[in-house]
Amino acid sequence: MAIDKIWVLAEHADGAPTPVTLELLTEARTVGSTVEAVAWGPDVAALAGPLGEYGATTVYDVGDIGEVLPGVPVAAAMAELIKGGNTPDAILFAQSYEGRDIAGRLSAKLDKPVLTNVTGLVASDGGLSSEHPIFGGNEIVTAKFTGDGPGIFVIRAKSFAAEPGGGGAATVTAAAVPDVAATNTAKVVARHVEERSGPKLDEAAVVVSGGRGLGEAANYEWIEELAKLLHGAAGASRAIVDAGWVPYSHQVGQTGKTVKPNVYVACGISGATQHLVGMKGSKNIVAINKDQEAPIFSVADLGIVGDVHKVLPALIEQLKAKG
């Protein structure tokens, strides 16, 4: 499977491509010769500039899908293009809510497998290989597709650095959604935005996260206060999000956000694989945990074996005193 043409699923929010979309376009430029994007929404034409700047020569416009989940219609439109003879060698999706849904639908439609949790791509004579962290990121597996393309890759955010390539606006080409009435029935009836203050979790230079070790929901205050003192964002392990202590938008890990801040402070987090894959790329890691055997200490640059109920209030007090 020689790599010539690569498609990138372009997700966007507030009128701009999401950061991971730009990361994927950048990487697609490196491993392929032609990069094209697929996007949906009422105004895809407005994305032609930034998508082109990061390498897409064409953007396939699925159009306004209305208030339905995008998995069914967007995958159907992509499959229709491919069945019509427009076949990319590889398709890159972000490991996001919509990315996974569309990739899964497309895989079944085309009868092509998927490779997910990709953190690296390697182009060689034999085609495109992908790298996947396993066992909490202690080992890296390299995998490749054995059959004909397109190869469907689902890639974790922040696996690549986004850099503009200086290209002009992408050409917008309509991609029609075929009749999918039977499955296109999941309707969004209301959207709820959970407001959060301060820097964004996946963009902050400092992230302070809390886990079960905090003991109770009220103690999450310490995490928020410490994050504020360090001009950072407050994060959380899946355990306390599932327990309902904090909204899902705070979650760091496999099913949450991937973060790579300058400093990551893990408070009362044991470091399950689920969590480690989302924060292991942080430049400096501080961990506070009672259990000396906790896996979080295997990635910590500074590990304090101690009780967060004592260490956190003291830390907050000392930082306040420093002003």
Add this chain to the structure above:
Amino acid sequence: MNVVVCVKQIPDPAAPGALKPDTHTLDRSGKLIMDDSDNYGVEMALQLASGEGDEVTLVSMAPGGETSGLRTGLAMGAAKAILISDDALAGSDALGTAKVLAAAIGRANPDLVVMATESTDGYTGTLPVQVAELMGLPSVTFAKAIKVDGSSVSVERQTEAGYDEVTVPMPAVVTVTAGVVEPRYPSFKGIMAAKSKPVDNLTVADLGIDASQVGAAGAGQEITNVAPAEARGAGEIVVDEGDGAQRIVAFLEQLKVV
């Protein structure tokens, strides 16, 4: 209402995992347990299908006729199980597994199919949607709350920004997060009852699936290399003697963060 829950039987995640040196597939030779992620789906299904005539059926694909994980779900209250076990399935990828599960789920004629968002051991996270597409069903992923309203399902679905309220007519596939419900522990009575609940054992041939479509033969992907990840330099791990906070401040000062 008929609810099917897909259950994965996996090696205990608390034990260190290993890949088989020859095939690079996960070593599943030890004792298997029900994936913890599936507790939530089983519980949610039991709560949604608690009326007269309602029934919860578990569906699992596992090697060697393994039922120990299924018994956990049956002990929680599921009525019966379908197990697909066949040597031809070894080395299946997510799409191959989806084909098998879709065929088996179809036999139970469900109104609703509940699955975990992703498994703990493989975490591919695309299988439920692949199953939905193969069965020609709509799907809603990442549910943090589910309600049945007559012939449709209302779901609170996690999003980047918060959550969406989504409605979908049944039959449908819904994937749940661990936040959806608090799972029960099986009672002693439940554990005893589970031993005699019916488990329908099926092979690939029983499902009318061509063996070349599944297992290692049907997997359109292969692992070419396994290598240790670049290790982080060993950090300084100290026991807090009342100076823990101070050490962190010093570390942050050194990084010029404060």
